[in-house]
Amino acid sequence: MSEHEYTPKSKVGKWFNDRLPLLTLANHLTDYPTPKNLNYWWTFGGILTFCLITQIVTGLVLAMHYIAHADMAFSSVEHIMRDVNYGWLIRYIHANGASMFFLAVYIHIFRSLFYGSYKSPREIIWIIGIIIYLLMMAAAFLGYVLPWGQMSFWGATVITNLFSAIPLVGEGIVTWLWGGYSVDNPTLTRFFTLHYLIPFLILGLVVLHIWALHVPGNNNPIGIDIKKPSKDTVPFHPYIVIKDGFALLMFMIVFAFFVFYTPNILGHADNYIEANPLVTPAHIVPEWYLLPFYAILRSVPDKLLGVIAMLSAILILAALPWLDTSKIRSAVFRPLYKQFYWILVADVLILGYVGAMPAEGLYLLIARIATAYYFLHFLVVLPVLGFKERTTPVPLSITEPILGGSPNLAAVKKKDSFKDQ
Amino acid sequence: MEKKTKRRDFLFTATYAVGAVGAGAVIWPMIDQMNPDASVKALASTEVDVSAVNPGKTITVLWRGKPVFIRRRTQEEIAEAKSVKLEDLKHPEKDEDRAKNPEWLVMLGVCTHLGCVPLDQKGDYNGWFCPCHGSHYDTSGRIRKGPAPTNMEIPEYKFVDANTIKIG
Numbered sequence: 001m002s003e004h005e006y007t008p009k010s011k012v013g014k015w016f017n018d019r020l021p022l023l024t025l026a027n028h029l030t031d032y033p034t035p036k037n038l039n040y041w042w043t044f045g046g047i048l049t050f051c052l053i054t055q056i057v058t059g060l061v062l063a064m065h066y067i068a069h070a071d072m073a074f075s076s077v078e079h080i081m082r083d084v085n086y087g088w089l090i091r092y093i094h095a096n097g098a099s100m101f102f103l104a105v106y107i108h109i110f111r112s113l114f115y116g117s118y119k120s121p122r123e124i125i126w127i128i129g130i131i132i133y134l135l136m137m138a139a140a141f142l143g144y145v146l147p148w149g150q151m152s153f154w155g156a157t158v159i160t161n162l163f164s165a166i167p168l169v170g171e172g173i174v175t176w177l178w179g180g181y182s183v184d185n186p187t188l189t190r191f192f193t194l195h196y197l198i199p200f201l202i203l204g205l206v207v208l209h210i211w212a213l214h215v216p217g218n219n220n221p222i223g224i225d226i227k228k229p230s231k232d233t234v235p236f237h238p239y240i241v242i243k244d245g246f247a248l249l250m251f252m253i254v255f256a257f258f259v260f261y262t263p264n265i266l267g268h269a270d271n272y273i274e275a276n277p278l279v280t281p282a283h284i285v286p287e288w289y290l291l292p293f294y295a296i297l298r299s300v301p302d303k304l305l306g307v308i309a310m311l312s313a314i315l316i317l318a319a320l321p322w323l324d325t326s327k328i329r330s331a332v333f334r335p336l337y338k339q340f341y342w343i344l345v346a347d348v349l350i351l352g353y354v355g356a357m358p359a360e361g362l363y364l365l366i367a368r369i370a371t372a373y374y375f376l377h378f379l380v381v382l383p384v385l386g387f388k389e390r391t392t393p394v395p396l397s398i399t400e401p402i403l404g405g406s407p408n409l410a411a412v413k414k415k416d417s418f419k420d421q
Numbered sequence: 422m423e424k425k426t427k428r429r430d431f432l433f434t435a436t437y438a439v440g441a442v443g444a445g446a447v448i449w450p451m452i453d454q455m456n457p458d459a460s461v462k463a464l465a466s467t468e469v470d471v472s473a474v475n476p477g478k479t480i481t482v483l484w485r486g487k488p489v490f491i492r493r494r495t496q497e498e499i500a501e502a503k504s505v506k507l508e509d510l511k512h513p514e515k516d517e518d519r520a521k522n523p524e525w526l527v528m529l530g531v532c533t534h535l536g537c538v539p540l541d542q543k544g545d546y547n548g549w550f551c552p553c554h555g556s557h558y559d560t561s562g563r564i565r566k567g568p569a570p571t572n573m574e575i576p577e578y579k580f581v582d583a584n585t586i587k588i589g
Contacts, residue, residue, distance in 0.1 A: 161536040180461045182486030278488045280537040284553045303570045
């Protein structure tokens, strides 16, 4: 990992480090050379780590009071809200924490898309990230079932039924997932178990994600390979620690706003009605962070093809490093890609919006066009763009635009100014 | 160099084979424990008294954790269901095959798309409408419009006497 050998100063430290090199690891993390031009979009890795730890700690506490039984789950959640000391706070942090986690992960993913962070040699970091994202969706879905409200129950029914689209074995798989002939107590207990397990799997994968990151080092806003350590880098501590810390504080303000002022705005009122297998709520929608994929599912009129389209929309991301044929990483030097990038952002937002609307009339038409464009972006636009696009000159180093003679440091910091050079 | 099968190769192959069987024998109980257990399977049939159901009314009963619609259909509904041409159907089934006694339609109230409970007397075909993803069913519970692939399922049932239906 570290280029130079590290020796602890104290005798005890040296004794310990010779047996378990934890201090070498700490030293590597402290000195880890980072590009000095990292902007605030790079602070979401740290924010996501905070989110994961928050979910694990609050989840652990909630599990001390929650009862995973179809007859008691709903009341035990109300018990947490009304009786348990600060139970309302812990539950609202956990419930809104899921949304904050997804908010941060979407910014993190779209940062990678803009600056080409998924490209060689960072494909493995990217793929581990996609697996983490999939596990996050699984954990969020399983967790949403646990309060055993109407949305919990019917969300669980709809999502598990996705597997029934598989020919021949589908029905058997669904019965196996349920442990019965419908979503019921056996389903709830196993969902609780898995919901408890997945965050720790994510934690393990986060370690791999960071490990894989520390091999090539961070990408940066201009997307060039840099020498490490060099004039182009700063040590992680204190520079990045302070920057990440400041961004985290800003993020926590947003988080706290939701928890303390509108704790239920991201949820559904129907989930405060206890699960009833005889009545489906009039309008079932998943949580906001799953809406774009839900829109893709509903835009396809065939059951199996709809499920395939939805899964492909996520899995296609794993193939992204090979679908994007451009050698230039950062969108800063890719005038056409930059435009298509923003069209994709708009497309995903539109999908999210129509996913929350009823699947009929104009909404359905918009969902279909947006779904088609989503796949077009990855399967046609990106591969072709790599060959056709005329990119603008890329600087040789982070400092080059500055040493290259521009007297105005502020102008250099703006992306536009060195794009034209 | 010529590769000759040796005694050691045989031992390796035999070891892997026995190991695979052993692993399978351990994994299967771990998988099968998630299937419906004996207590779930025991609740397999239900008897329902339908004497209070008037024409044009539907009752919903719970069977195996799922809703079953029992509808006493009006003459218009029966006529409408019978008049549909089979080639107009996504999942062609005759009304006679779905409702042995045309006055009584007994079916699983579960949308075949993703398992929601459709709403009674709604939709474009005067039958059922699923609020989740917009599937329309006719007065025979057959899929007419929307993403559901098949008609609503008819469970096994029989009339024990004139007023009692046994489901399952």
